[in-house]
Amino acid sequence: MSVKKTVAPVLAVLLLVAAVLGVRWLGEEESGVAEGVEAGDLLEGVREVAERFPAPEKAGSWSRDMGAKPGEFAESWLFAGRVHDRQGRPFGFQLEISRIAIRAEASARQSAWAAEHIYRARFSVEPKSAKTHFGERLSRAALGLAGADGQTARAWVENWRFVHDEGAGALRIEAGDAGAGMALRLEIPEHPPVAVEGELHAGHWWPRLRAEGTLTLDGQVLQVSGTALLERLWGKALPSGQGQLALARLWLDTGTGGAWRCQQLRRKTGGGTPLLQCQSHLSAVSGDIALAPLEAGWQAIGGTRWPLVWTVRRNGERSPLDLGPLGGERPLSLAGNWSGIVVSDDDPAPWGLLELSNFAAP
């Protein structure tokens, strides 16, 4: 297995990092990388790094797996959910912290700025039909700016963070900036998570976590509660569209005790045969759910058309479920991806998280 395909999902991030933070710290020596270094050289370097990492470790105990896995090339913690405030107004939220390695071995440099990893975090607060507040940060794992821990499971990028509070039986997530923020407690449920096993990554998917706490929006602090999901992944690559294929990922909470996790690869320019893979909570199921973008649901954002409304047909159910964004306008992430909480206009119970990558310009 070549790792060329394993690294592309992180290349965009690396390019951004190089652009935002400069490239000098990517070199072996502080002065070792010329100012005019070509992006291609950097990417080749990342490929080489990825190739030196082993196949992903299989999922084991979730509480241990929530901790940092520095032996993996990349890892991520994703929290997303739909909550309501005391007036019954719905909000979506997301927090994702991810890491990639930029060298396979510890740096020989003595500088406190020396780093082996890059961290990225993004968060969003998504009020219904109003502009989504979105924030994103990149940081190196040096000087305590960003990092992850294995003893007490936690990860952070500056003051955006999650921590597993074992004593309280909960995960706590915090993120915010001048415009919005979140401080939420996600209760560890009795039902176990679902193991995720991919060719290049592994992890846990945990739907139907109870969420409560506060969202801050435009200076207003709102008490909220609802449900959330957790996706913890690690491996040689994190899921993303690349090459000629776009990737649509949909996590669906039926609101009636069921949950699905689907990913569909489809040609970024249209046509071809979409490849769908789904699993349901507590049982591995394939072939009994269909997923397709709704023709009327494509929107132009950032020069690309994105399918923001999807029709879900579940086995044995007569009417399909159309899921579209809960919130209004939102920016793309620095990596050029779209993600948002999706809901149905016809049925208040279900909600989902939709994540889209590598769709092409029309």
Add this chain to the structure above:
Amino acid sequence: MTVRMLFAALTGALLVACGKPSEAPLVLGEPGPIPQSPQRAGDPELGYEILVNRGYVSCGVPYEAYIARAGEIENPTELPGRRGRNAELPYDLNATENDDGVELVVSNCLACHGGQFDGELVVGLGDAFADFSSDPMRAIEGIGLLVEDGAPAAAWQRWADRIGAIAPYMVTDTVGVNPAPNLTMALMAHRDPESLRWHETPQLAPPPEAPLPTAVPPWWRMQKKNAMFYHGGGRGDQVPYMMLKSLVCTDDVQEAARIDEWFSHVRAYIASLEPPEWPYEVEEELAAAGREVFASHCVACHGTYGEEWTYPNLVIGLEQVGTDPAYAEQAVEAERFIRWFNGSFYGRTAQARPAAGYVAPPLDAVWATAPYLHNDSVPSIAALLDSRLRPTYWRHQASPREYDRQALGWRYEALDAGKDAAPDERDARRIYDTTRRGYGNSGHTFGDALSQQERKALIEYLKTL
């Protein structure tokens, strides 16, 4: 399905339905002798060079994406005469370059016509373990993850679209059998017969989606055969049939004409192939007794062997041979495809004329060609000669593959129940279920009348052919 199996699905002796030019009445073959047709001269050595090095299938996976997926091949199966990039690829793939300068990895004929015996690749032997039982599109579309924008993307998309169009017609329900006739008909449905232009939507009603099973016949039989295919419908010039694999990607007559010229040499190579020799000991006395049995019971249909060989080139009617009729019946009933072929570029020198029967094949190296009958339904010669031994449900011993020198076939396991009783879909696909349409193991019961000793002697003799 692996990338290699995917390529393999597009290969092989493409068993085509047959007939006459589109405006003329259809003429079908009849049971009885098939007359000889003149064949074009060619250079066998050049034919081999073309076979293992050139892009007669002109679309495929961009090389960079192929390597990213499959990795460098450290020890490709040794195949003499591989040049340049071809030497780095598995034996069933060739390297070529398209008009946009994109290096491609494409399927070659050995994907179906390169089988292994005792761990050695035998050129021209069908692969009894080839697996065409899963949807190829997951692998084909998945390769798109590895394809760069621009010309490589266009090359990949062209190939993926072609396979996407025929994929529904090429998935068998059993590992080991070949879907080539069905996918060939599906390709015809998408092409203009004269210009060879590709149409995204079929211009003819496509064949049924479930392919009938066929065995891949060994190439060395072409020394003796006057017509190709089990139903004897491949009459006239054999080159057009042999190049039908190019139907996947050849979109104009100019390219077809070039491949046609190449394949005059490939045909010469195929016709020059000698059958392999039995690699183990033979009991000479027993074989001599078997020769007598053969002479009195088998020669009339299968011919004589040795330096002064004879071969009658007979189509045996369905009622007489009694083997599963579905394949021959489909061929004679496929009027639209018969007309397509005979009115096409390929029908200029060849005439498709299937018969409602099956050709009694030459038996050179028949011991190497298990399973038996046109549909691979009988796992060994011992079972072929004694119909009471034929299992209704069976599966090959997959690993390790082991050849049974007494029964003459790959070791198998007879089962009490068919696919429905399999624990999962993967296991079900490995089960050969002779109760399914087209998979029947009836007929050719001529050996039932022999004594046990006669059958034993006959088997020993067959080792010497």
